[in-house]
Amino acid sequence: MNVIVPKTAAELNYGLSLPHRKMEDWRWTDLRQLIDRPYPPRQTVVAKGVEKLIKSSPFAKVASARMVFVNGHFAAEHSQLKNDELASKVKIEEPVIAMNAAFATDGARLRISGNADTPIELLFVSTDAAPRTIATRNVIEIEKEASVTVIETHMGEGAYLANCVTEISLGESAKLDRIKVELESGEAIHLSHTHVTLARNSVLNDFTLTSGAGVNRQNGTVEFQGQGIDAKVSGAFMLGGEQHADTRLVIDHQQPHCTSRELFKCVMDDHARGIFQGKVMVRKDAQKTDGKQSSHALLLSETAEFDAKPELEIFADDVVCGHGATSGDLNHDHLFYLMSRGIPEAEAKSLLIAAFVGEAFDVVAHEGIKEALVKFSRKWLTQHRRAG
Amino acid sequence: MLEIKNLHVKLADEDRVIINGLNLSVKVGEVHAIMGPNGSGKSTLSYVLSGREGYEVTEGSVTYRGEDLLAMAPDVRASKGVFLAFQYPIEIPGVATMQFLKVALNAQRKARGEKEMTTPDFMRYVKERAARLNISPDMLKRPVNVGFSGGEKKRAEILQMAVLEPALCVLDETDSGLDIDAMRVVADGVNGLRSPDRAMIVITHYQRLLDYIVPDFVHVLSQGRIVKSGDKALALELEANGYAEFAGEAA
Ligand SMILES: Nc1ncnc2c1ncn2[C@@H]1O[C@H](COP(=O)(O)OP(=O)(O)OP(=O)(O)O)[C@@H](O)[C@H]1O
C-alpha cells in the first residue's frame, strides 16, 4: 500500500484540528486539553523490543495466523499472512478518521472467503522513545457466507499517539467474531474508529477490552444494511490510575428484522474515568427491530468516575428497543455470602469483580481466546486488588 | 462450644432492638432446635453468629471454643468452623458453583494451615457429596444459586455444608420450601454430619423436620429472647398449641 504522508504543515497543527469539548460527541474527551504536545508522524521504522511485545500479547498462546504492524508498518518478518490490496471505502467526516487519513502509513488488508478455522491476529505494536503519531488503516472484507475470527491487539511502549481506523464489511450470511484488546502503553493515546457494514443475514460478535493507554477514545459504527442481521457488540473496561476511556458506539438499524445487543461492563479503580456513549438508531424502514443496550460500571474507589449517555433514536413504530445503565460498588450481600464460606475479603472481591466483567466475555465463542481474556482480567485484578 | 450470654442486638441504622437478652449454651455433639414466631429474631441471631453487617451488639457476649466470636471477620469465623445455611440463599451471578466451592474449601484449608486440595481430588470429593443430595453435575456448573428453585437452593446450602465440614452448623429454615422427598434427602445429609465433634442449631417452624433430625434440646425464641427450653416433646407441644402462651410472657 502507498505510504500516505501529510501534505501540508497545517495537517501537523494538532491544536486546530483536534476535537474538543464543545463538540457534542467529544464533551468528555477534550483532545485539545488532553494532547499537550504535537505528535508528528513517524518517519523511520525503529523496531526495538518487538519480539518481547509480541510475546506479551494475551493471545500469544492462542493458535492464530498473525499479521504484525510495527510502528505503523507491516512487518512481514513477524507475520504469517501476506497483506492484500484493498481500497478504503469509508468516507465520513469525523475527527479520528480525518487524522487517520492524513497520517496512515499502512494497515491490514484482508479479504476472507470460506470458513477460516484459525483466528487471525492483527497485532499493532509501537516502540519508540520520541512521541509520534502512528496511524493505521485496516480494511477487512468478509465475503458472502464466509466466516472468520479476527483479533486486534494494540500494545506498545513509551509515549505515542495511536490512531487506528478499521473498515469491516460482511457479505450476505457472513460471520465475524472480532476481539479487540487495547493494551497500549500507559503514556499513550489511543484513538480508533471501527466502521462495520452488515449485509443480509450476517452475524457479528464483537468484543473490545479497554485496559491500556492514558487516554482512549474509541468510536464504533455498525450499519445494518440488510434484513435478518444479528449483531452483538460487547466491551469491558478495566481501568485504574488516571486512565481515561471514552467509547462512542452508534448502532444504525436501516433494515427490518434485525437484532442488536450491546453489553458493556466497566471496572474502574483509582482516579479512572470511563464514558460510554451508546446510540441505537432505528430508521423508518427498520420495522421489527429488536435492539437492547446496557452499560454497567463497578467503581472500586470513590474517586473513580463513570458516565453513561445512552440514546435511542427511533423512527419506526413496530420495534422493541431498550437501554439501561447502572453504576455502583460491589454488592454487600454477595460479599458477605462469599466471606461466610471462608473466602477472605480481598479474594471474595476479586471473584465478584471477575464475575462482573466476565459477563462481557460471553460474546466470545472461541474458548482459547475467552480463556486468555479471563486470565488477563485475573492478572489485572491482582495488580489492582485493594483490601479496603 | 458456643456460649451466648445476655446478648442484645439492635439494627445498626435504626434504634430497633431485635435480640433482647438472649442466653444459649451449646455443647459439642449437641443438636439444638430453635422455634418461634415470625419476626422473633431467629434469622437475626444466625446473622450475628456469622458476622453479617447491619447489626450492632450493644450488650452481652458470644464465645466460640473459648474465643470471642464477635471480634472475628466472617471469613475467619468460617475457617474456624462456623457455618450458616441461609434462610434465603444469595444468588451470585457469574461465579460457577464448582469454582465457588473450590475457592471456599481451599481458603479455609489455607487459613487452617492445611494443604490445598488438588482439582481431581476436589472434583471427586464434591461429586460424591452432590450425588448423595441429588444435585446434578449440571447444577454445579451453574452460577451459585442463580435460577435454582427454592428447594434446590436449600439442597445447595447443605452441599456446601457437606463440603466444608464445619464444626458448628446453623441451619435457618432449611426445611421450608422442600418437598417431602427432598426433606428426607436433606435430613439424611444433615444427620450424616452429626458427630460427637460437631454441634448444630436447627431453626425451624415445623415439628416434622425434627422427626428426622432429632434434637437434644428445643428452645422457643420470642421477641428476641429464649422464653422456654425443653426436649423434643416441646416441639410437639408447640405444634399443638402454637405460640399464644409466649406472646404474653415476653411482652
Ligand atoms: N436488616 C434489617 N432491617 C430491618 N429490619 C430487620 C432487619 N433484620 C431484621 N429485621 C427485623 O427484625 C425482626 C426479626 O427478624 P428475623 O428475620 O430475625 O425474624 P425471624 O425470627 O427469622 O422470622 P421468620 O420466622 O419470619 O424467618 C423482624 O421484625 C425484622 O423485620
Ligand SMILES: [Mg+2]
Ligand atoms: Mg428467619
